[in-house]
Structure formats: structure tokens, C-alpha cells
Amino acid sequence: MNKSLIFYNRIGFLTLLHREIHRFMKVYVQTILAPLLSSVLYLGIFGGMLQTREVGIEGVNYLYFLVPGLATMAAILSAFQNPAFSIIVQKFQNTVQDLNSYPISDIEKALAFILGGTFRGLLVGSLTYLATTFFVGHVIQYPLLFVLSLTITSFIFASIGLITGLLLDSFEKMNFVLALIITPLTYVGGVFFEITKLPGVLSKIRYINPIYPLVNITRYTYLGVYEGNLQLQLLAATIFIIGFFLAAVYIFKKGYGIKID
Template sequence: MKRLQLYNPTGFRTLLDREIHRFMKIAVQTLLAPLLSNVLYLGVFGGLLKTRQVGLLGTNYLLFLVPGLATMGAIFAAFQNPSFSMISQKFQNTIQDLNSYPISNLEKTLAFVLGGTIRGVLIGLLTYLAAACFVGFQIVHPFGFLFLLGVVSFIFAALGLIAGLLFDGYEKLNFVLTIVIVPLAYFGGVFFELGRLTGSLAVLKYLNPIFPLVGITRYAYLGISDGNLALQALMAAGFTIVSFLAAFHTLERGWGLKV
């Protein structure tokens, strides 16, 4: 239990500040670029389908799209922040310096994960603010929406930390993003209701871990959900705990901290 003790708050804040400062220094790339991508999605899909009504109590498609895009943006940004931080340190041959930081492994894990979480939440909120120009600022549960953006970002920041520790190059990270996370996000209920799928495709929502995260975030935004809300909340809580413990275990074992 001593290994789980926070014993250097100053060191923890310093590392967290470094992670935040790292992505804020290149905000055009880390914040503006993904925001513009989400706005383009909103413009293209929303422009083509703005008069379409989806099955969620006849909700306008633009309103349906906004929380999905905010969640997707948070997922990508949160995953990329700690993973690219780890890989860049490997290329600079400084990754082993993590072992000498005068803070606990829990503090290291929290700092990297919270850094990614902050970036993910910023992307989610910026996407919402940009979309407000099209659909207005109304949110059914604003604090719940903000909290769930934080939960989603926390989960994928922890997964990003694991990926950054285990992989040794940007190519492998981009492979995971392109081949695994992007398809899961696209088929996670961001752009359409998975409840409308029939046959063998209907099982996608039960196999896709992003679906409950999108669903519960959409509930906070719209007040309606595509799926079992209680089950989605339970899965989100489980993902949060498991992902953080896995990230802590990976760093605790020292995997990827030697070059």
C-alpha cells in the first residue's frame, strides 16, 4: 500500500504542468486541428442530413451528432497525449529518466493520465462550443456532460499511456489509432444509431466498448439514450477503474522504460 501513497504533491503538479504545457505549446496542432476536423464532420454530415429525424424520439440529426463528435474528439485527443509523450521521450532517449523522478508511480500515472484527460475535455468542450453556432447552447445535464467527457478522456488517456509505454514508434501508435480506435469510434454510435442495425450487424453495439461511452454522454446532452442507460453507466465505471489500474500496473512494472 505504500506504493500507492501520494508523497510528493509538488513533483506531481510539476509533471502534470509539463504535460499540459507540452500540448499547449503546439495548440494549433493539438487543439485547433482536431477541432476543425470535428467542425467539418458537423458541416458535411449536418448539412446533408440536417432535416433527417433519427429514432431517438425524433431528435434532429444535428443535435444527435454533437455529443457523438464531442466524445470522439475527446477519445482521440486523450489517447494521443500520453502515448505521444512516451514515444517522444523514447526518441529523445530520456524515457529512463522517469525511474529517477522523486514521485511515486501512482503520481506519475495520474500526471500523465490527467494531462491527457484535460486535453480530451478541452477538445470535447471546444467541439460543443463550435457546434453551438449551429444548434444552440442547450444541454439537458451540463455538469453531467462535462463529467462524462472527463470520464471518457480519463479512460483513453490511461489506454494511451499503456500504448506509449509498450510501443516503440509512432508508426505502431498510428496503426492502433487507424485500425482499432477509429473504426470503433465510427461504429460506436457517433454518426448513427446502432439500434437501427439488423441481423448480425446488430451485435456491434454489444462488442464495441465505445458505444456505451457515446450513449451515456449523449444522454447527458439530450436527455435520451440509445440503449440501457444503467448498463452503460456501469460499463463506463468499470472501464475507468480497469484502464487506470492497467496503466498503473504497466508503469509499475517498468515496461517500456528502458531503451
């Protein structure tokens, strides 16, 4: 068999994918319910305090503006954490080298970890939306595109999570990336307020913030309105999904964080 094929061993690939999904489903209180509760609290606090706040997008209530941002943020954080945590746990247990002996291709290994994170991100993001319906009702313009947008967002950040897990060797370093890079980028990425309302240089961060176009695309699928140039944001999302996936596969193939020197 040619290991350069994408699906060299379908059964092995599905087994690894099942393991990744089963791993976080076993502790669903931490991996699903906790981020879901956090999103609902965000909606309750920000929505309750700022529900009369005017949004720069005409005809949009602040609560409706907030929902797609929260769903996207929940998907991003969950998708990132899943493969990053999984790889670093295996490093901590000194079992990560076992990945070298799996009879599946490097693409299959990387894809299994990424799809496991994608599933978790999509699940938490979708449940976040469903939870918000108790507050704002079933307001959604393009349901299938909404799910697709959350899926793409989750895939991108699951790829980033895999890269992080491979390159870093401790939970402290992973949490540094999560707490001091990804989380702040969500706060200035249009989750809670329009980017145009940010003062000075903060409003320019959107040009280098990968979270902003993803939040805006999800908001469009939810409300049918958006900020900025949607076509450029779709192009950016396409570049992100291809670029980060290929980077994750390359790093996995090179054995960074897996092979013993």
C-alpha cells in the same frame, strides 16, 4: 517516505502534470485547433447532407443527435494521443529512462500522464460543443453531467493511451492503433448514427465496443434521451475507468517500455 502512497511527492506530481499540459499547449494549433476544426467539418458535412434524416429516437433532430457524438469522439482521440505521443517521443529521444529517477511514486507518474491527457480531451471535447452552438444553439439538458461524462471518457482513453505508449515503441505502431482500431470503433460506436440502424453483425459490435456506452452516456447528458440500457452502460463506464487505470499503473510499475533490461 512510503512510495506506495498515492501522493508521495505532490510538488513532483504537479510538476510532471504541468509539463504534460504545457507540452501540448505550446503546439495548440496541432493539438487543439486541428481536431476542433475536424469536428466542425464533420458537423458541416454530415449535418448539411443529412439534417433532414430521421433519427430513431423520437423527437430528436439529426444535428442535435450528432453534437454529443462529435464531442465524445474529439475527447477520445485527443485524450488517447496525449500520453501515447509523450511517452513514444521520450523513447525516440532516449530520455524515457529518466522517468525512473523522478522522486515520485509510480502511481503519481501514471496519474500525471493520464490527467494531462484527460485535460486535453476535456478541453477539445468542450470546445467542440461550444463550436457547434453556432449551428444548433445552446441545447444541453445536464451541463455538469455533460462535462463529467467527457471527463470520464477522456480519463479512460488517456489511460489507454498511456498503456499504448508504454507497450509500443514507434509512432507507426501508435498510429496503427489509432487509425485501425480506435477510429473505426468510433464510427460504429453511435457517433454518427444509431447503433440499431447498423446491419447484421455490425449492430452486435456494441456489446464489445467500449466507445458505444460512453457516446450514449454523453448523448443522454446532452439530450436527455438514450439508446439501450443506460444503467448497464454506466456500469460499463465504471469498469472501464477502474480497469484501464489500474492496468496503466501496473504496466508503469513493472517498467514496460521504461526500464532497460
